[in-house]
Amino acid sequence: MTTYTPPQRTATLADAPAIAALMRASVLELFPRFYDERQTASAAKHIAAIDLLLIEDGTYFVHEADGEIVACGGWSKRNKTHAGDGDAADDDRPLDPATEPARVRAMFVRGDWTRRGLGRAILESCRLAAKAAGFTSLTLTATMPGVPLYRSFGFTEVERVMMTTPDGVDIPGAIMVKDIDRPDSIGP
Template sequence: MRSAYEEEVLSPALQVMTKANPSLLSSGKFYLAILPTGLVVGCGGWSPEQPGKETVEQRLGHVRHFAVHPDWTRRGIGRSVFTVCVRAACAAGLMTFECNSSLNAEKFYRALGFVRIREIDIELKPSLMLRGVLMRRNIYEDLVS
């Protein structure tokens, strides 16, 4: 993330972003990509709730906490996890995914078919904001194709 953010912003942001989210981890909507050796090389999930809020919009889901081990990028790990998320979300009746993307992850989400809506400030905790991008993608088309 150093390519997109200054160290004085990134350091406190990573302290918040790398903490486990127990409700997401136990939701059944968070997935791991694990090698036969047991090494976790990727993760990601989705939720019907807007990140940091309890707000739920009918047929709208939110992509959450995607990451790929640095040694395993550009090998389809993130896309594979995303495909699992799309199938599960469609089965739950969702039609659209939104994503609060970091600036450096925008290219990844665009490759998955997301469209940039606008730049946003993502509140990681009170008085700690991270510049990001709100992105959106229709997932219903994946269900019917």
């Protein structure tokens, strides 16, 4: 049986409202399997916050099916490490591809579209684009629902972290890394 994979494209600013809605819906549906009610509510507000700079930089991708965005995610050549609101002073600082890893950021899939290869397709687009920009490795700060996907794509967990949202809620996550020259080699 063949599975339909909706086409992927680079996001545009016109997609922002649909991306924001997808992010929130994805968190509300998928996070309760890993986090409690308070953590999920905080993540829906603070982690599912769109970063327009990713779209403006042309490094953010979407999959669209029947006119609706069902998956999104991208990579960044800037210092900000993960999705969500709350800014650090050097978040917008350009990364040095020779010495710093590109950041995979803001990966979300609609609940009824999970486990169909959309996240993997976005990760591969990120890997190839970051490699073309001169980066040699990727890093990300994963929420727990994403860890299995990233692990299956060849990312290695290097550290468990606690992300504290602006409302003071602690959300466990993991910092993960991947050599950019190693394509997804573990399989679906």
